[in-house]
Amino acid sequence: MSATAPAPPxxxxxxxxxxxxxxxxxxxxxxxxDLDVPGALHLAFVRSTLAHARISSVDVSAALAMxxxxxxxxxxxxxxxxxxxLPCAWPVTADMKAPRHLxxxxxxxxxxxxAVAVVVAESEYLARDAAEQxxxxxxxxxxxxxxxxxxxxxxxxxxxxxxxxxxxWELAPDATAVEAAFSSATHRxxxxxxxxxxxxxxxxxxxxxxxxxxxxxxxxxxxxTQIPHILKVMLALTSGIAETSIRVIAPxxxxxFGSKLNVYAEELATLVLAKRLRRPIRWIETRSEGTxxxxxxRGQIQDIELxxxxxxxxxxxxxxxxxxxxxxxxxxxxxxxxxGAFLYSGVYDVPAYSISCTSVFTNLTPTDxxxxxxxxxxxxxxxxxMDALARQVGVDPAEIRRRNYIKAEKFPYASAAGLVYDSGAxxxxxxxxxxxxxxxxxxxxxxxxxxSGDSVQLGIGLSSYMEMCGLAPSRVLxxxxxxxxGWEAATVRLLPTGKVQVVTGTSPHGQGHETSWSMIAxxxxxxxxxxxxxxxSDTAVAPYGLDTYGSRSLSVGGVAVAIATDRVIEKARxxxxxxxxxxxxxxxxxxxxxxxKGSPDRSMPLGAVAFEAFTAHDLxxxxxxxxxxxxxxxxxxxxxxxxTHVAVVEVDLETGRVILRSYVAVDDxxxxxxxxxxxxxxxxxxxxxxxxxxxxxASYDEQGTLLTSTLLDYLVPAxxxxxxxxxxxxxxxxxxxxxxxxxxxxxxxxxxxPAVINAVCDALARQGIHDIEMPATPERVWxxxxxxxxx
Amino acid sequence: MRxxxxxxxxxxxxxxxxxxxxxHYLRDVAGLTGTNIGCxxxxxxxxxxxxxxxxxxxxxxxxxxADGCEVTTIEGLAFDGALHPMQESFRxxxxxxxxxxxxxxxMAATSLLxxxxxxxxxxxxxxxxxxxxxxxGYHNIVKAVLAEARS
Numbered sequence: 002m003s004a005t006a007p008a009p010p011x012x013x014x015x016x017x018x019x020x021x022x023x024x025x026x027x028x029x030x031x032x033x034x035d036l037d038v039p040g041a042l043h044l045a046f047v048r049s050t051l052a053h054a055r056i057s058s059v060d061v062s063a064a065l066a067m068x069x070x071x072x073x074x075x076x077x078x079x080x081x082x083x084x085x086x087l088p089c090a091w092p093v094t095a096d097m098k099a100p101r102h103l104x105x106x107x108x109x110x111x112x113x114x115x116a117v118a119v120v121v122a123e124s125e126y127l128a129r130d131a132a133e134q135x136x137x138x139x140x141x142x143x144x145x146x147x148x149x150x151x152x153x154x155x156x157x158x159x160x161x162x163x164x165x166x167x168x169x170w171e172l173a174p175d176a177t178a179v180e181a182a183f184s185s186a187t188h189r190x191x192x193x194x195x196x197x198x199x200x201x202x203x204x205x206x207x208x209x210x211x212x213x214x215x216x217x218x219x220x221x222x223x224x225x226t227q228i229p230h231i232l233k234v235m236l237a238l239t240s241g242i243a244e245t246s247i248r249v250i251a252p253x254x255x256x257x258f259g260s261k262l263n264v265y266a267e268e269l270a271t272l273v274l275a276k277r278l279r280r281p282i283r284w285i286e287t288r289s290e291g292t293x294x295x296x297x298x299r300g301q302i303q304d305i306e307l308x309x310x311x312x313x314x315x316x317x318x319x320x321x322x323x324x325x326x327x328x329x330x331x332x333x334x335x336x337x338x339x340x341g342a343f344l345y346s347g348v349y350d351v352p353a354y355s356i357s358c359t360s361v362f363t364n365l366t367p368t369d370x371x372x373x374x375x376x377x378x379x380x381x382x383x384x385x386x387m388d389a390l391a392r393q394v395g396v397d398p399a400e401i402r403r404r405n406y407i408k409a410e411k412f413p414y415a416s417a418a419g420l421v422y423d424s425g426a427x428x429x430x431x432x433x434x435x436x437x438x439x440x441x442x443x444x445x446x447x448x449x450x451x452x453s454g455d456s457v458q459l460g461i462g463l464s465s466y467m468e469m470c471g472l473a474p475s476r477v478l479x480x481x482x483x484x485x486x487g488w489e490a491a492t493v494r495l496l497p498t499g500k501v502q503v504v505t506g507t508s509p510h511g512q513g514h515e516t517s518w519s520m521i522a523x524x525x526x527x528x529x530x531x532x533x534x535x536x537x538s539d540t541a542v543a544p545y546g547l548d549t550y551g552s553r554s555l556s557v558g559g560v561a562v563a564i565a566t567d568r569v570i571e572k573a574r575x576x577x578x579x580x581x582x583x584x585x586x587x588x589x590x591x592x593x594x595x596x597x598k599g600s601p602d603r604s605m606p607l608g609a610v611a612f613e614a615f616t617a618h619d620l621x622x623x624x625x626x627x628x629x630x631x632x633x634x635x636x637x638x639x640x641x642x643x644x645t646h647v648a649v650v651e652v653d654l655e656t657g658r659v660i661l662r663s664y665v666a667v668d669d670x671x672x673x674x675x676x677x678x679x680x681x682x683x684x685x686x687x688x689x690x691x692x693x694x695x696x697x698x699a700s701y702d703e704q705g706t707l708l709t710s711t712l713l714d715y716l717v718p719a720x721x722x723x724x725x726x727x728x729x730x731x732x733x734x735x736x737x738x739x740x741x742x743x744x745x746x747x748x749x750x751x752x753x754x755p756a757v758i759n760a761v762c763d764a765l766a767r768q769g770i771h772d773i774e775m776p777a778t779p780e781r782v783w784x785x786x787x788x789x790x791x792x
Numbered sequence: 793m794r795x796x797x798x799x800x801x802x803x804x805x806x807x808x809x810x811x812x813x814x815x816h817y818l819r820d821v822a823g824l825t826g827t828n829i830g831c832x833x834x835x836x837x838x839x840x841x842x843x844x845x846x847x848x849x850x851x852x853x854x855x856x857x858a859d860g861c862e863v864t865t866i867e868g869l870a871f872d873g874a875l876h877p878m879q880e881s882f883r884x885x886x887x888x889x890x891x892x893x894x895x896x897x898x899m900a901a902t903s904l905l906x907x908x909x910x911x912x913x914x915x916x917x918x919x920x921x922x923x924x925x926x927x928x929g930y931h932n933i934v935k936a937v938l939a940e941a942r943s
Contacts, residue, residue: 031825204836287832511891685927720930
């Protein structure tokens with residue numbers, strides 16, 4: 002009996018429509034705010050309006066007296082309820098300084114948005130009303146807003162640490178070689194770049210619902226998170242509730258981009274209050290609290306130096322980073338600059354390399370992983386510096402890149418920073434991108450506009466990127482002092498009716514894993530993807546997993562699905578061999594059935610094998626019933642996707658306005674499971690990088706007050722600010738996994754910001770402007786033009 | 793206050809607080825959670841619905857202001873087990889990823905085509921500028937709307 006339809010050949014690489022879509026398109030999908038939990042109480046947090054202050058008093062009595070208010074707590078009230086402070090899982094150096102970070106501040110607040118009290122009420126409206134009746138008296142302290150100010154220790158934020166510097170991390174495999182390269186260099190380039198703070202702004206705000214079973218002692222935590230598995234472990238450690246009593250479910254999650262790769266104060270507080278009050282509790286973030294209380298991205302000052310010979314071949318890269326951790330260390334805050342620290346030599350064959358990173362506390366929202374996490378920053382610095390080098394050497398930006406690319410025949414390539422890049426064909430991606438952009442014609446148009454003195458100038462910007470993703474080989478993580486591994490788990494089952502069940506440890510929030518994982522399993526089994534269900538994001542269903550971030554899901558989690566599927570096939574083969582009385586190796590699997598080689602009439606469909614395995618009436622001696630196998634795949638290496646992007650901008654010299662006219666992205670993420678999804682990831686990624694280049698910045702005043710706390714002030718681009726994109730791909734499979742895949746979730750963001758700023762600077766080159774700090778707003782461009790005009 | 797609102801073709805009558813936003817009425821009173829909330833400044837458009845045929849951000853309106861009106865939410869778009877053509881076009885063109893902005897985006901898109909049946913790409917982009925999406929870069933959303941307009 003087979004309930005599976007025969008599969009079309011070659012499922013991998015098909016543009017299959019997503020199975021996730023109908024529920025999302027009709028409103029059937031349930032996000033955390035949509036969960037209807039009878040009797041649930043609602044939380045509202047009272048947040049600091051100051052960036053740095055001692056708490057003199059917190060008075061919750063007026064709030065408590067309001068009808069419908071069930072409870073209200075100050076930070077001091079709850080101080081003994083936490084089993085441990087909020088976690089930081091990445092102490093990047095042995096002597097890293099980390100402040101104690103409690104969900105609710107007790108003595109002082111360290112950033113605007115730091116929670117000082119929480120109100121529990123019968124409805125969301127009542128909870129917010131009551132939160133406004135909590136009166137907090139502060140004794141203001143001077144705020145540390147800038148990185149330089151933090152370094153000076155003029156004001157030490159966490160007195161117990163004695164300094165604002167959290168750590169200095171260095172990588173200098175051969176410092177002498179770097180010195181020698183610089184002293185013998187013909188060309189030296191120095192770039193100084195600011196990575197502004199960004200607000201991730203997933204369109205779904207965060208939220209958490211905790212449902213306790215007071216007498217069973219168990220807690221179901223529904224959270225808008227990317228990391229249900231990591232969250233479960235961390236909630237157990239920080240709440241003191243046994244891991245066996247916590248089940249975490251990520252329902253439909255409305256985007257993350259790294260901002261939901263964390264263990265947040267509100268998650269722990271909601272769990273602890275549900276335990277204390279023995280009632281279900283719900284907290285849904287508002288946008289204007291999310292801009293303050295959800296992590297921000299970037300926040301770095303970069304100094305990069307290149308040494309090069311007379312032809313512009315780079316002989317050394319030397320980097321100094323200063324990174325803004327914000328007020329506290331969240332889950333992987335200190336590791337974000339380190340994720341980029343190996344990549345400041347970009348796609349280039351650079352023999353000598355050194356980097357140091359000093360990270361400091363400020364009185365601002367904590368930073369942490371935001372799409373790309375360290376790698377967009379690295380790519381920006383090297384790609385901006387390569388344009389500066391091209392200018393100094395006097396060659397076209399495309400030519401300076403060609404001269405320096407790691408040649409295709411050099412892979413696997415051991416970098417001076419100590420990585421081994423799996424595969425690459427960088428020049429092919431550049432050629433394709435230039436062809437698609439019409440590079441020569443663009444240069445001709447640019448020349449015409451320059452000659453005619455057009456008030457709108459054309460700029461063409463290139464960026465060749467390479468990223469390290471597929472996080473990550475566990476032993477490499479150990480060497481980086483990361484507290485967890487980097488494997489991923491999958492279980493594949495053939496059910497009695499022949500349907501297939503895949504259980505994955507990844508946790509999708511827009512990436513379409515259900516579609517892609519069903520394609521991977523179906524392709525190997527020879528069945529239709531429609532017959533494969535994919536279960537995920539519930540720790541009771543998928544007990545093992547390390548979740549979704551760092552473009553890891555396909556190259557680690559998807560590969561685990563493939564391996565587990567193959568294990569199921571091998572077990573099935575034994576059953577068929579036994580029942581058809583042939584040797585294992587005489588069977589071939591095609592079209593969802595095992596057939597005896599050379600005897601096409603002797604075959605057994607997978608569905609029948611599944612039923613035989615289920616009844617277990619006639620299995621080989623010693624073989625266990627059922628067809629199920631698991632895989633815990635620990636990747637042997639990172640994967641290294643790459644590509645070249647071309648941005649074309651028009652810059653109005655009178656108003657400073659920059660319009661992104663066209664954008665070409667040629668990306669190589671190895672073999673593609675579903676090109677439809679790959680393109681979608683590139684589109685969204687490019688938009689986010691363009692947003693950093695042109696629109697977005699978390700702005701603070703000198704008191705540390707966030708000035709962009711709503712979507713009115715923080716400019717997430719709309720459709721009207723962006724063009725349609727031209728995307729294409731080259732395919733260079735990764736030799737490090739059996740699918741040959743690399744990952745594509747962050748590529749667009751990594752490649753795009755430098756391409757756009759290179760284009761803006763290219764448009765302004767004739768005016769003598771060679772750098773514009775991000776975001777290149779009309780005001781900034783206009784001021785730069787006024788400045789050069791005044792010289 | 794008592795309000796009578798026709799939601800997806802069904803007349804409802806409910807007692808509501810005067811300050812209750814239409815979006816909370818739809819989600820918490822009518823139980824229609826397909827309409828999402830993405831901000832608190834009427835910037836993101838995730839809560840877009842149709843009120844008497846016009847697209848409205850349902851966080852900009854009180855439930856009492858919708859008294860006597862006909863409201864259509866995303867749940868009212870699919871008919872007889874089949875997706876609305878705009879929903880189908882979003883699916884065909886991969887115009888959604890996480891899906892959180894999608895209900896509002898689809899409602900805004902159908903309203904846009906009702907107003908401009910054969911828009912240019914620029915008109916689609918400008919017509920949807922009140923709806924934010926963080927996943928798609930809008931590329932496939934615009935493609936889906938243009939394809940639906942031309943079908």
